[in-house]
Amino acid sequence: MSAGTYTPRPGAAPLGRMITAQTALETRMLLRNGEQLLLTVVIPTLLLVLFSAVDIVDTGAGEAVDFLAPGVLALAVMSTAFTGQAIATGFERRYGVLKRLGASPLPRWALMTAKTLAVLVTEVLQVVLLTVIAFALGWSPQGNPFAVLLLLVLGTAAFSGLGLLMAGTLRAEATLAAANLVFLLLLVGGGVIVPLDKFPEAVQSALGLLPIAALSDGLREVLQHGASMPWGDLGVLAVWAVLGLGAAARFFRWE
Numbered sequence: 001m002s003a004g005t006y007t008p009r010p011g012a013a014p015l016g017r018m019i020t021a022q023t024a025l026e027t028r029m030l031l032r033n034g035e036q037l038l039l040t041v042v043i044p045t046l047l048l049v050l051f052s053a054v055d056i057v058d059t060g061a062g063e064a065v066d067f068l069a070p071g072v073l074a075l076a077v078m079s080t081a082f083t084g085q086a087i088a089t090g091f092e093r094r095y096g097v098l099k100r101l102g103a104s105p106l107p108r109w110a111l112m113t114a115k116t117l118a119v120l121v122t123e124v125l126q127v128v129l130l131t132v133i134a135f136a137l138g139w140s141p142q143g144n145p146f147a148v149l150l151l152l153v154l155g156t157a158a159f160s161g162l163g164l165l166m167a168g169t170l171r172a173e174a175t176l177a178a179a180n181l182v183f184l185l186l187l188v189g190g191g192v193i194v195p196l197d198k199f200p201e202a203v204q205s206a207l208g209l210l211p212i213a214a215l216s217d218g219l220r221e222v223l224q225h226g227a228s229m230p231w232g233d234l235g236v237l238a239v240w241a242v243l244g245l246g247a248a249a250r251f252f253r254w255e
Contacts, residue, residue, distance in 0.1 A: 015110060018105065019113055022110070023118050026115055027118040030088070030118055031122065036088070040079050047193060048133060052065040052068055058195075060195065062224070067195070068193065069131075070223045071193060073127060077123055077126075078211075080122050080123050081156045082179065083183045085115065085163040086179040088167075089163070089164060090170065090175030090179075091175075091176075093167060093254065115164075119156060123152070123156060142223065142226045144222060144227075144229065150234065152219075157237075157241035157244075158241040158244055161241060161245035161246070161247065162240070164244075167252075168252030189207055191207065191212070196217070208236075211236070211240040214237050217233055218233030221233065
């Protein structure tokens with residue numbers, strides 16, 4: 001046995017390995033949290049099954065599931081990227097977790113990258129589950145898969161920016177209340193379940209500029225009506241993504 005066999009090698013792990021480990025940890029924390037599972041899995045699934053099976057809301061011509069499935073996919077993105085991430089990050093900030101992680105060898109930008117990757121992993125699981133349920137309910141999607149992917153990515157960026165902005169500027173309790181309130185308001189008024197044309201004309205244009213409305217309408221244009229690329233909705237999401245992520249980077253407080 002040579003003298004240097006057990007020589008310590010202090011130092012940080014490679015950056016890629018640190019991000020991968022933090023992403024796995026963030027994903028496990030998201031999936032183990034009961035409230036997160038309620039927001040990310042149970043509520044979207046119940047809404048999809050209930051409103052597809054029971055004629056409660058007039059969704060226009062065609063099968064109800066063809067209208068509802070894109071909106072519920074948009075809701076799943078919002079529940080994970082915005083509501084769930086805002087609440088989890090807000091309480092991590094309150095308990096000093098972010099401050100301690102910020103002082104670790106893992107750079108702060110890498111920590112935010114890991115959080116974003118955890119959101120994406122969770123969203124993939126959501127989309128797979130909701131798609132399987134929608135197919136069982138008779139869903140017949142169409143359109144360009146690349147457009148769907150681009151909408152989901154931009155929607156995730158937009159909601160992540162807004163969620164991190166809220167978590168990094170408000171107290172944890174205020175973040176909890178505000179994130180859940182915004183979730184409910186956007187669920188009702190964002191075109192997820194109730195078509196925007198059911199609202200008064202005076203507010204339809206304003207509601208159409210909301211990120212949840214742009215995401216749900218864009219997915220609906222592609223998956224229900226076969227549009228190739230809904231540029232208007234993509235533009236709205238891109239603006240929200242730039243504003244949200246930019247404001248979060250500028251105003252996020254780690255303590």
